[in-house]
Amino acid sequence: MISRLVKSLDDAVVYVTATSRKPRANEKQGVDYYFYEPEKFRSEIEAGNFLEWSMVHGDFKGVRKDALADTLRDHRIVIVKPEPQGMRKIKAKLPEALTIFMMPPSLDALQKRLQQRGTESPEEFDVRMRNAPIEMAAAPEYDYVVVNEDGKIDKTVKEISEIVRKEMKKPRHYEL
Numbered sequence: 001m002i003s004r005l006v007k008s009l010d011d012a013v014v015y016v017t018a019t020s021r022k023p024r025a026n027e028k029q030g031v032d033y034y035f036y037e038p039e040k041f042r043s044e045i046e047a048g049n050f051l052e053w054s055m056v057h058g059d060f061k062g063v064r065k066d067a068l069a070d071t072l073r074d075h076r077i078v079i080v081k082p083e084p085q086g087m088r089k090i091k092a093k094l095p096e097a098l099t100i101f102m103m104p105p106s107l108d109a110l111q112k113r114l115q116q117r118g119t120e121s122p123e124e125f126d127v128r129m130r131n132a133p134i135e136m137a138a139a140p141e142y143d144y145v146v147v148n149e150d151g152k153i154d155k156t157v158k159e160i161s162e163i164v165r166k167e168m169k170k171p172r173h174y175e176l
Contacts, residue, residue, distance in 0.1 A: 001102070001153055002079060008161045012077035015068060018044075021059035024119050034067075036060070051176065052082065052089035057127045061086065069176040077164060084138035096172040100160060101142040105149050107132055143167075 006012045018034040020041040029035055036044065041060040045053055053062030063080060071078050080097075082090060087099055104110040110132055114125055139145045144163050148156045 001148065001156065002081070004153065004157045005160055006079065008157055009077050009164055011075050012079060013071060013075045015063065015071050015078050015080045017061055017081060018064060019059055019061045051093060052086050054083060054085040054089070056083045056085070057124065057131060063090065065176050072174055077168070084135050084141065088141065094174050096174065098164070098167045099142040100144045100146060100163060101139045102148045102156070103136060103139055103145050105147055109150055
């Protein structure tokens with residue numbers, strides 16, 4: 001979904017988030033995430049290097065201020081993929097940031113997607129499913145909500161692309 005969205009928008013890039021979890025098969029350092037040992041993540045928090053950080057599904061995740069500033073300087077559209085708690089922190093510090101919640105059509109559909117993806121251990125899967133209703137309840141806090149229906153990825157990409165293009169007409173300034 002996100003890779004198709006980046007291809008559909010001019011000068012768009014995905015910001016690479018930091019995490020303390022171990023890489024999954026096929027994930028690459030600096031491409032999918034910046035992988036930190038938990039102790040290193042904590043020291044970076046203490047040093048004030050994160051714009052926002054949260055504990056998500058049992059692991060630290062966060063957005064480094066310096067890396068985001070560099071990415072925003074170099075690209076017109078920067079896609080950041082925080083969980084709702086991270087979105088709230090980003091929006092508090094960067095109120096002009098555009099937020100879009102990609103909503104699964106149902107909890108059952110989400111469960112099937114995660115099972116088909118097969119990237120989580122049984123314990124991680126249980127945590128994700130326990131947290132899903134809480135995350136979905138945050139949808140009204142976003143600027144837009146787009147339902148990512150099964151088998152309609154092109155429709156979802158088109159809808160989000162149209163929102164971004166419309167919102168790009170508004171001047172935005174980010175102070176990091």
